[in-house]
Amino acid sequence: MMDWSSWLPRLWEATYLTLYMVSVSALFTVVLGLPLGILLVNSDSRGLAPRPWLNKVLGLVVNVARSLPFIILLVVIIPFTRALVGTIIGPTAAIVPLTIAAVPFFARVVETAIREVDRGLVEAARSMGATNGEIVRKVLIPEALPSILLGVALTVISLISYSAMAGAIGAGGLGDVAIRFGYQRREDTVLLVTVILLIVVVQGIQLLGNWLAARVNRW
Amino acid sequence: MAGHLQNALPQQSEKMITLKGVSKSFGNGGNAVHALHEVDLEVGRGEIFGVVGASGAGKSTLIRCVNLLEKPDKGSVEVDGQVMTTLGDAELRKARQRIGMIFQLFNLLSSRTAAQNVAFPLEIQKMEKPLREKRVEELLEMVGLTDKAGSYPAQLSGGQKQRVGIARALATNPSVLLCDEATSALDPANTRAILTLLKDLNQRLGLTILLITHEMEVVRQICDHVAILEEGRVVEQGAISDLIANPTSRLSQAFFPPILDSQPAEGSVWAAITFLGGSADEPVLTNLVRKFDVEVNILGGSIQTIGGQRVGQLQVELKGEQTQEAVEHLRELNLRVEVR
Numbered sequence: 395m396m397d398w399s400s401w402l403p404r405l406w407e408a409t410y411l412t413l414y415m416v417s418v419s420a421l422f423t424v425v426l427g428l429p430l431g432i433l434l435v436n437s438d439s440r441g442l443a444p445r446p447w448l449n450k451v452l453g454l455v456v457n458v459a460r461s462l463p464f465i466i467l468l469v470v471i472i473p474f475t476r477a478l479v480g481t482i483i484g485p486t487a488a489i490v491p492l493t494i495a496a497v498p499f500f501a502r503v504v505e506t507a508i509r510e511v512d513r514g515l516v517e518a519a520r521s522m523g524a525t526n527g528e529i530v531r532k533v534l535i536p537e538a539l540p541s542i543l544l545g546v547a548l549t550v551i552s553l554i555s556y557s558a559m560a561g562a563i564g565a566g567g568l569g570d571v572a573i574r575f576g577y578q579r580r581e582d583t584v585l586l587v588t589v590i591l592l593i594v595v596v597q598g599i600q601l602l603g604n605w606l607a608a609r610v611n612r613w
Numbered sequence: 614m615a616g617h618l619q620n621a622l623p624q625q626s627e628k629m630i631t632l633k634g635v636s637k638s639f640g641n642g643g644n645a646v647h648a649l650h651e652v653d654l655e656v657g658r659g660e661i662f663g664v665v666g667a668s669g670a671g672k673s674t675l676i677r678c679v680n681l682l683e684k685p686d687k688g689s690v691e692v693d694g695q696v697m698t699t700l701g702d703a704e705l706r707k708a709r710q711r712i713g714m715i716f717q718l719f720n721l722l723s724s725r726t727a728a729q730n731v732a733f734p735l736e737i738q739k740m741e742k743p744l745r746e747k748r749v750e751e752l753l754e755m756v757g758l759t760d761k762a763g764s765y766p767a768q769l770s771g772g773q774k775q776r777v778g779i780a781r782a783l784a785t786n787p788s789v790l791l792c793d794e795a796t797s798a799l800d801p802a803n804t805r806a807i808l809t810l811l812k813d814l815n816q817r818l819g820l821t822i823l824l825i826t827h828e829m830e831v832v833r834q835i836c837d838h839v840a841i842l843e844e845g846r847v848v849e850q851g852a853i854s855d856l857i858a859n860p861t862s863r864l865s866q867a868f869f870p871p872i873l874d875s876q877p878a879e880g881s882v883w884a885a886i887t888f889l890g891g892s893a894d895e896p897v898l899t900n901l902v903r904k905f906d907v908e909v910n911i912l913g914g915s916i917q918t919i920g921g922q923r924v925g926q927l928q929v930e931l932k933g934e935q936t937q938e939a940v941e942h943l944r945e946l947n948l949r950v951e952v953r
Contacts, residue, residue, distance in 0.1 A: 512718075512720070514716060514718055514720040515720050515722060517682060517720065518716060519733070519737075521680055521682060521709060521712070521714040521791075522710065522734040522737050522781075523705075523706035523708075523709040523710040525706065532722075532733065536725070537723060537724055539724065610724070612765040612766070613723055613767050
């Protein structure tokens with residue numbers, strides 16, 4: 395029989411660490427990935443400000459970053475993480491690879507969402523004398539917002555899955571607990587509880603994303 | 614004396630839109646599509662000017678060259694005394710605020726209410742919020758949509774959406790309104806209502822309207838001037854009253870298509886007689902038969918109201934000894950006669 399009084403604080407702590415890693419890296423991902431996605435759309439030949447070479451370079455960087463399996467990325471960028479955070483162990487250090495893995499993913503999500511905005515709307519805004527900045531702020535982002543919000547939910551869910559891997563190399567969190575205690579020490583109940591916790595968190599985020607997207611969708 | 618007086622007054626040019634030698638092609642090399650060839654167009658202040666043509670004739674490109682959504686490869690574009698083709702980016706954006714535009718598919722922001730859509734160009738113009746709200750209210754009242762201010766485009770009908778589009782296009786008090794197939798997505802009743810609104814705005818505000826359409830019906834209902842575009846070239850241009858009076862014009866033939874396409878029998882001629890305004894009241898044919906040795910056989914005819922003017926055309930077959938004299942007589946009555 396399990397001793398819940400010792401497990402509960404541990405599970406609570408792990409949940410907190412997972413949410414901490416995921417939410418901070420999600421924040422950075424949106425802050426960095428949104429402009430990157432907008433740049434990807436608008437630097438191409440049909441965009442607001444065509445810069446073909448910049449578009450190619452950005453596209454290449456994004457594809458390279460996305461081709462690396464997360465576990466490899468984690469290792470490859472160790473020097474960078476150390477330079478930035480001062481350590482490579484712990485949840486704060488994990489935020490660096492999590493963000494780097496999620497930014498290109500989210501940028502592509504934003505790119506797709508913005509490409510779906512009717513080009514007629516951009517043309518109408520231009521006919522009214524709007525600047526490119528105004529078109530991005532007042533047309534592209536608001537019109538793509540429902541898709542972007544669903545994309546944020548998608549990205550956060552991917553981050554949870556990545557964070558389990560980060561956990562395995564010392565960042566802590568639910569993934570760490572599941573592997574170290576649930577799997578390696580054969581505590582089946584712990585494994586089951588962490589899995590249930592992960593499902594609940596993922597479900598919650600998806601429902602929140604759906605709800606927010608529906609709230610801003612005027613179609 | 615009079616000349617001096619006129620020169621002393623600040624004069625507004627009679628021309629609102631002038632295109633000179635405008636060419637535009639897309640793509641390059643062998644695949645290039647030449648959308649416009651050396652197009653010259655003159656739209657007078659206060660006119661409702663229609664550009665008609667089949668799809669692919671270059672109408673969309675033409676209307677987009679006026680506010681430089683498409684940059685002409687060659688030629689100049691002048692709107693309200695300002696040469697558009699030489700403006701820098703910032704000046705061009707300012708100039709565009711003086712040119713309203715409405716679209717076939719309305720192009721309203723789905724994330725904004727009707728009122729917020731109308732406010733959009735005012736935000737671009739950096740108008741203060743209280744002034745903006747007042748102006749939006751006026752505009753929605755002008756297009757009869759006060760009660761729909763808070764509705765999103767998805768909750769509006771096509772006709773209502775185009776009214777929002779019109780209110781938005783006129784928000785900054787432009788001197789010109791460009792209409793890109795503005796009624797093509799609407800049913801006949803809404804088309805009529807929107808055209809009536811445009812005509813009304815033209816008269817009340819002195820708004821110059823340049824519209825493109827593939828529907829002659831639109832031209833018939835509201836235009837006073839027209840240009841016909843074929844494969845990127847203007848093949849006919851002028852006041853509708855002038856063009857329609859000439860049975861050989863493309864415009865006239867579009868409204869009154871020749872009824873028979875075979876050849877007249879030996880010894881007879883076919884004539885298309887165009888009546889304008891009052892001349893429709895004269896018993897022309899009766900007189901013709903009385904005065905000349907001719908038989909008149911009516912092949913067909915119709916009367917239409919085109920640009921607010923009643924125009925009739927009768928297609929007849931003339932047989933007999935004096936067909937030449939009969940035709941001369943008709944021409945002396947100031948009727949336009951085309952003999953086929």
